[in-house]
Amino acid sequence: MHPGDSVDWLEIGIVVAAQGLRGELRVKPLTDFPERLTEKGKRRLVAPKGQTLEVSLSSGRLVPGKSLFICQFAEIADRTAVDPWIGSTIYIQGTTRPQLAEGEFWLPDLQGLAVHRQDTDEKIGEIRDLVRSGNDLLVVELINGKQIYIPFVPDLVPTVDLEAKKVVVNPIPGLLDPDEAES
Numbered sequence: 001m002h003p004g005d006s007v008d009w010l011e012i013g014i015v016v017a018a019q020g021l022r023g024e025l026r027v028k029p030l031t032d033f034p035e036r037l038t039e040k041g042k043r044r045l046v047a048p049k050g051q052t053l054e055v056s057l058s059s060g061r062l063v064p065g066k067s068l069f070i071c072q073f074a075e076i077a078d079r080t081a082v083d084p085w086i087g088s089t090i091y092i093q094g095t096t097r098p099q100l101a102e103g104e105f106w107l108p109d110l111q112g113l114a115v116h117r118q119d120t121d122e123k124i125g126e127i128r129d130l131v132r133s134g135n136d137l138l139v140v141e142l143i144n145g146k147q148i149y150i151p152f153v154p155d156l157v158p159t160v161d162l163e164a165k166k167v168v169v170n171p172i173p174g175l176l177d178p179d180e181a182e183s
Contacts, residue, residue, distance in 0.1 A: 008094030
């Protein structure tokens, strides 16, 4: 879900709990750019029921040894003000995209791309999402409506062509249909 307006907003985290009594929030990151949760500036909170709040990040820090940040927003002054925003998604304006290295892509740019087989160039489906894990997984909805997960690694996804709106996958046995996997 994107907050509704003409500006492109990117998900960067989810508020998972309050931290202490001074209005700090515990945030699970949804970004590969941790500075988005530590550098001061404008953000937007979108609650699960759709309420939005424009906020200004005052400070943010990584919790040592955990994949969790503690963030303070100027507009959230105490613990009671945090409660309505637990479960909310934090967004940053899309114009703040950092430069990507060769072979890196933005999830919003991948969503909706056609997925083709490398051997036949047949369209087999579309990218719906990305699951972050040791190796990120592309969530692909096949033409038959079935959903599969494809590890987003060069051996299995050798080509991503944003201009052609196309991704090419190497259909090794079991990748497109787990029932076909070799035992």
